[in-house]
Amino acid sequence: MGVSLIKRLKSSGQNLAVIDRSGKIIFTNIHGLAGNIFEVLSSEAEEEVKSVIHGNSPTGRTASRLVEGFTEVAAEPLEGAGAVVYFHRDSAVFQAERRHTLLEQMSEGFFSLDADYRFTYINEKGARELDLASAAISGKKLWDVFPALAESDYARYYIRALEQRLQVTFEEYYPPLSAWFQVNLYPQLDGGMSVFFYNLNAAKRTERRLWESEHLDSLTNLLNRKATYDHLQTLAAADEPFSLFHLNINKFQLINDVYGYETGDKIITELAARLNSILPESYVFGRFGGDEFVIAAVESMDDDRMTAYASQLLEQVDQPFASFKDDSIELRASIGVAKFPRDKKTADEMLKAADTAMYQAKKIHGDGPAIVMFQESLQQDMQRRMMIDRDLAAAIHNGSFFTVYHPQICTDTGSIIGVEVLSRWNHPKLGLIPPPEFISTIESLGKSLFFTLAVxxxxxxxxxxxxxxxDYNGRISFNVPPSIIDSSGFFKEVCRLKDIYQIADGIIELELTETANVTSSSEKRNALAALRDAGFRISIDDFGTGFSSLDYLIDFPIDEIKIDKAFVEQINANKKGCVILQKMIDLGNDLNLQVIAEGVENEDELRYLQLAGCRFIQGFLFDRPMPSDRFVLRLKKVRAQKNTGI
Known part of the structure; x- marks a missing residue:
């Protein structure tokens, strides 16, 4: 067979095979067709082709179902070579077969129904998904095969699609098969319906995991911060009354530090389960942070009811935890409460209000359990606190702080024996700010050493x-935070300042608040001893209000105790308080310590202290803190009175 003939046959666009006189295939453009053609033709087609080869018939055409996809065969003689066999398709049969193939190869399930909801076909994928045998359901009604559909939303969708001739797409859960399905319904021209469906269980699980990762706390399975906030926004938008409780475990970081984060996580998980067990399902409950929980009680509560409910929450915290089988550890919490819409009008404002009240609870009650209801004044205090914290670092460096001086008086002579240096901050917007408002922030910023040395x-x-x-020759006292007293930098710098200003020994006095951190630390005790050896006096401020044990006085390197104002206020007010005050004065005198009473404001207190043996006082009765130039005038006035004998 010539090359030109092969080219012509290839370009003909027909499906064909060239055979020799024995039926052997010499050339074909049909994939998969090889060998002898008579092996794939029906007997009737074989006879027709052989007649053409032997010249008994110029052309032949007959049916053949042995070659896949082709239903008719035609042949024409090929001189000297046999014949050319052409394969033709019957379009209707081919389309049906093609349709069947496509339906079976789909990744979706498929079945078709007639106008009476009877099954006419189901593909293999569909039968497998629905746990059916295709032969067993042919001709049966949909509602008989799946009785549960008749009472579900599925029935509504099917009836709508078939009776209204509408394409319908929906997602629904089908309990008998424990499966979610996406279903597409297409009405057919013959009155029936084609149903394509897809099992969504895997997608739903992925969707659920994604939703959980976005909305649930991974440790407790509670709502996370974002989801809690979204729920609160929904409540606020609906103008639905609710009470918001912000619970924070006090000093929880200590648990993590001592017992480890694994134990800390167990406690958080157990507490979440406890709280969840007493909450109605309608309440919003979320974990807002490491040791913080937010609860929205979706109902109208008065203040008494809110307080009672917060107390129930605290009771759950107070109970022993399974994580501590060998240790008796008590946890305490603080709760801030705000009411919508009485206190605030938006979710953001409500969260800030409850948070503000919670921090006020911590501030007032320290480590103990506490409940505080939100008040507008708390918000104002918090805003002031934030402004102070924000501006403090810059103020330390730009000279916004200044010093004032509070004289200490000898009651025997009326002379000034010393002066305490006090720091003040003149804030550009808030005005004069007293030390209690900024000292703790300075410490948290790590600026205590820098600030103390600057003062x-x-x-x-x-x-x-x-x-x-x-010619002043009295002492000058400075308040020193316990956190820096044993730092090498502090010792070096205060000694350097003492040398620079040529201050004699015994003039500079360092005041420390009485705390266990100071009085029980060997490092701080050694540091104080070194400072005392270097010529500094050591004073214990607020004596009697801090550390409960007095045995540290036996060998602690101190020169003076300052009795706190709280004890002075007991004079003429509390008999037991006066007894304690007297004993403190006696103790200091017996130990050869200088005793100064702080906060003396009236003559009765002065007389009592003089009779009790307290010779030195500091208070508004004689002086208020004053700037340096006024202190100079005060010194001159005292000297003048002394010279004139007044």
Missing amino acids: MKAGLNDYSKWVEQS
Whole structure:
């Protein structure tokens, strides 16, 4: 067979095979067709082709179902070579077969129904998904095969699609098969319906995992911060009354530090389960942070009811935890409460209000359990606190702080024996800010050493002026945070300042608040001893209000105790308080310590202290804290009175 003939046959666009006189296939453009053609033709087609080969018939055409996809065969003689056999398709049969193939190869399930909802066909995928045998359901009604559909939303969708001739798509759960399905319904021209469906269980599980990762806390399975906030926004938008409880475990970081984060996680998980067990399903309950929970009680509560409910929450915290089988550890919590819409009008504002009340509870009650209801004044205090925290770091460096001086008086002579240096902050918007409002923030910023040394430098600079202007020879006292007392930097710098300003030994006094951290630490005790050896006096401030044990007084390197104002206020008010005050004065005198009573404001207190043996006082009865220039005038006035004998 010539090359030109092969090219012509290839370009003919027909499905064909060239055979020799024995039926052997010499050339074909039909994939999969090889060998002898008579092996794939029906007997009738074989006879027709052989007649053509032997010249008994110029052309032949007959049916053949042995070659897949082809239903007719035609042949024409090929001189000297046999014949060319052409294969033709019957379009109707081919389309039906093609349709069947496509339906079986689909990844979706498929079945078709007639106008009476009877099954006419189901593909293999569909039968497998629905746990059916295709032969067993042919001709049966949909409602008989799946009785549960008749009472479900499925029936509504099927009836709508078939009776209204509408294409319908929906997703529904089918309990008997424990499966979600996406279903597409297509009405047919013959009155029936084609149903394509897809099992969504895997997609739903993925969707659920995604939703959980976005909305649930991974440790407790409660709502996370974002989801809790979204629920609160929904409640606020609906103007639905609710009470918001913000619960925070006090000093929970200590649990993590001592017992490890694994134990801490167990406690959080157990507490979440406890709280969840007493909450109605309608309440919103979420974990808002490491040791913080937010609960929205979706009902109208008065203040008494809110307080009672918060107490129930605290009871759950107070109970022993399974994580501590060998240790008796008590957890405490603080709760802030706000009411919508009485206190605030939006979710953001409500969260801020409850958070503000919670921090107020911590501030007032320390480590103990506490409940605080939101008040607008708390918000104002919080805003002030935030402004102070925000501006403090810059103020330390830009000179916004200044010093004032509070004289200490000898009651025997009326002379000034010392002065305490106090720091003040003149805020550009808030005005004068007292130390209790900014000292703790300075410590949290890690600026205690820098700030203390700056105050000491300013105080000693003024001290040098007093010596020159009024021959002042009394002491000057500085408050020192316990956190820096044993740092090498502090010892080095205070000794350097003492040398720079040429201050004699026994003049500079360092005041420390009485705390267990100070009095029981060997490192701090050694540091104080070194400072005392270097010529500094050591004073214990607020004596009697801090550490409960007094045995540290036996060998602690101190020169003075300052009795807190709280004990002075007991004079003429509380008999037991007066007994304690007297004993404190006696104790200091017996130990050869200088005793100063702070906060003396009236003559009755002065007389009592003099009779009790307290010779030194500090308080508004004689002086308020004053700037350096006024202190110089005060010194000159005392000297003048002494010279005139007044």
